[in-house]
Structures are given as C-alpha cells and as structure tokens.
Amino acid sequence: MGFSLLLVALIIGxxxxDFFLQPMSWVNDRxxxxxxxxxxxxxxxVHGxxxxxxxxxxxxxYGWQQLSTVLLSTAAIMLSHYLIDITKSYSxxxxxxxxxxxxxxxxxxxxxxIYITDNQSLIAYASALATNPQVLWVVCGYLIILSPSAVFIRMMLERLTANFSSEGSLPLAGQSIGMLERVLMLSFILxxxxxxxxxxxxxxxxFRFGDLSASKDKKLTEYVMLGTLLSVSVTLFVGLAVNSWIR
Structure with a gap:
C-alpha cells in the first residue's frame, strides 16, 4: 500500500x-x-x-515522520533530474x-x-519475470515481429515487385506502419x-480504400495487398507459436 501510493504519487508529480508546468520556452532555453x-x-x-x-x-x-528523509529524497530527485535533463539537452x-x-x-x-519504503517485493517480482519462460517467449515474439519480420517482408516484396517504386510516400512510413500493425495484431492474438x-x-x-480506388496504378494496389497479407501471415504464425509455448 505505502510503496504503491508513493510510487504513483511521485510519477504523477x-x-x-515535466509536461504541464514546463512551458515550451523553458525546453527551448535548456x-x-x-x-x-x-x-x-x-x-x-518546480520538480523539487x-x-x-x-x-x-x-x-x-505512512512513513517514519523523518524530515531528513523528505529533504534527502527531494535533493536526490532534483539532482538526478538536473543531470538527466542536461544530458538530454546535448542529444x-x-x-x-x-x-x-x-x-x-x-x-x-x-x-x-524502494529505498524509502524498504520494499523488496518489486525487485523480487522483476526477478521472477526475468526468469519466467512464458514472459521470455512473449518478449521473443515481439522482437521477432519487429525488425526481423520487417526485413523478411521487405525482402519478399523486393523479390515480387522488383520494378515497383514507392516514390511519393513518407520515408520509412510503410515500415513504421507495419511494425505498429504487427505489434497490435500480436497483442490481440496473445x-x-x-x-x-x-x-x-x-x-x-x-482508410486505404480511398487511396487505392483513387489510384489508377494496379501495382500500388497489389503492393499494399501483398505487404498486408505478408504482415498478417507472419504475425499470425508467430502469435500462434508463442501461444502454443506459453500454454
């Protein structure tokens, strides 16, 4: 109770x-x-x-009513926030x-x-998750449908549509949309x-019907359909495989 309450309160703070009490002019200045x-x-x-x-x-x-804990913890948050934001400003x-x-x-x-409440349950929970085969299979599934699947689908599309050009679209837009699509699909399957x-x-x-119906390019329609079907097929295979391992 105490740990969870303190954690969610500090995260809300x-x-x-960081987002409601910090104008964009402050970010630009930093x-x-x-x-x-x-x-x-x-x-x-403000954070302090x-x-x-x-x-x-x-x-x-809920605590030991020690002012030193409040002061030291506040100082730790302020110092760490300063160092992290300074580092980010050079990125x-x-x-x-x-x-x-x-x-x-x-x-x-x-x-x-964890330090203030002397609560070790979160560490034990994280350790249990890190050594749980079911969790690791789920992580493995998400990793597969991201970059490895994107590489496989791109190679298949290049082989099937060797002379097709996606000129006019946003750079990496199709790949990004595909990754998000596969993440959502795998989540639904699991x-x-x-x-x-x-x-x-x-x-x-x-959403795609208007673009494809307005386009007279048959190759574009086929390219989109191929990409979608490949993405769905790969995600279904991975999702069903992961489900079979974790159940």
Missing part, C-alpha cells in the same frame, strides 16, 4: 512538473543554453517543490532521447521508493481477442 539556461534551474525547482510536498505527505502519513532531440530521458526519471523514482484483429484489418482497409 513528475508528469505534472536545449539552447544547456547548463547556463536559467529556466532549467527553475524547472528543477512538487516532490517535497508529495514526500512530506507520505512520510508523515539530437529525437524520440529515442525522449524515451531514454523519461525512463531514467522513472527509474530514479522507483529506486527512491490476448485471444481475434475480434480485435479483424477490427484492425477492417479499419486499415477502410
């Missing part, structure tokens, strides 16, 4: 401070001036105030740095909650929600 950015220190202070309020409430309601500002930034912040919060699988394919067909 982080989300509010990315431009790095450690010299005044708004960065103001942002870290919000975290201190949450920690004080938890400590005096290329893409999706990967953004995700790594948020994962690092959440990891600090989780570690802090959850035995084949109705959701049908809904996904129907929705894609509706």
């Amino acid at each position: 982080h989300l509010v401070s 990315n431009t001036h790095h450690f010299k950015a005044k708004k960065l220190y103001l942002h870290v202070l 105030v919000v975290s201190a309020i949450i920690l004080a409430f938890w400590e005096y309601s 290329n500002k893409g999706v990967v740095p953004f995700l790594l930034d948020q994962i690092a912040h959440i990891a600090v919060i989780i570690a802090l909650c 959850l035995d929600q084949f109705a959701g699988l049908g809904f996904l394919l129907a929705a894609k067909s509706v």
Whole structure:
C-alpha cells in the first residue's frame, strides 16, 4: 500500500512538473543554453517543490515522520533530474532521447521508493519475470515481429515487385506502419481477442480504400495487398507459436 501510493504519487508529480508546468520556452532555453539556461534551474525547482510536498505527505502519513528523509529524497530527485535533463539537452532531440530521458526519471523514482519504503517485493517480482519462460517467449515474439519480420517482408516484396517504386510516400512510413500493425495484431492474438484483429484489418482497409480506388496504378494496389497479407501471415504464425509455448 505505502510503496504503491508513493510510487504513483511521485510519477504523477513528475508528469505534472515535466509536461504541464514546463512551458515550451523553458525546453527551448535548456536545449539552447544547456547548463547556463536559467529556466532549467527553475524547472528543477518546480520538480523539487512538487516532490517535497508529495514526500512530506507520505512520510508523515505512512512513513517514519523523518524530515531528513523528505529533504534527502527531494535533493536526490532534483539532482538526478538536473543531470538527466542536461544530458538530454546535448542529444539530437529525437524520440529515442525522449524515451531514454523519461525512463531514467522513472527509474530514479522507483529506486527512491524502494529505498524509502524498504520494499523488496518489486525487485523480487522483476526477478521472477526475468526468469519466467512464458514472459521470455512473449518478449521473443515481439522482437521477432519487429525488425526481423520487417526485413523478411521487405525482402519478399523486393523479390515480387522488383520494378515497383514507392516514390511519393513518407520515408520509412510503410515500415513504421507495419511494425505498429504487427505489434497490435500480436497483442490481440496473445490476448485471444481475434475480434480485435479483424477490427484492425477492417479499419486499415477502410482508410486505404480511398487511396487505392483513387489510384489508377494496379501495382500500388497489389503492393499494399501483398505487404498486408505478408504482415498478417507472419504475425499470425508467430502469435500462434508463442501461444502454443506459453500454454
């Protein structure tokens, strides 16, 4: 109870401070001036105030009512946030740095909650998951339908449509759409929600129908159909194989 409450409260505090109480001008100032950015220190202070309020409430309601714990934990959050944001400011500002930034912040919060509450159940749970064959098979399935499947489908399409050009589309758009599509399909298969699988394919067909009917290029229609059928076939095979192993 105490660990879960503190964890979710600090995560909410982080989300509010990082996305709702941080104007874009502060982000731009940090990315431009790095450690010299005044708004960065103001942002870290906002995180410190919000975290201190949450920690004080938890400590005096569920903890040992120690002010030192509140102060030290707040300082740890502020210092780690400063270092992580400074590191991110020197990155290329893409999706990967953004995700790594948020994962690092959440990891600090989780570690802090484990330390404050002296709760080892999360570590034991994570260890059990890491050594569970069923979980590992699911992870293996998702890994297969991402990059390896994309390579296989691309090779098959190149062989079947050697002279076809996808000029005019967004770079890597088809590959990205295919990956998201396969992730959703595999999730539905593993959850035995084949109705959701049908809904996904129907929705894609509706969105693509206008483009294909407006296009006079028969090759484009065939290319899209081949890509979709290959993607569905690969995901179905992987999903059913994973289900057979974990049950």
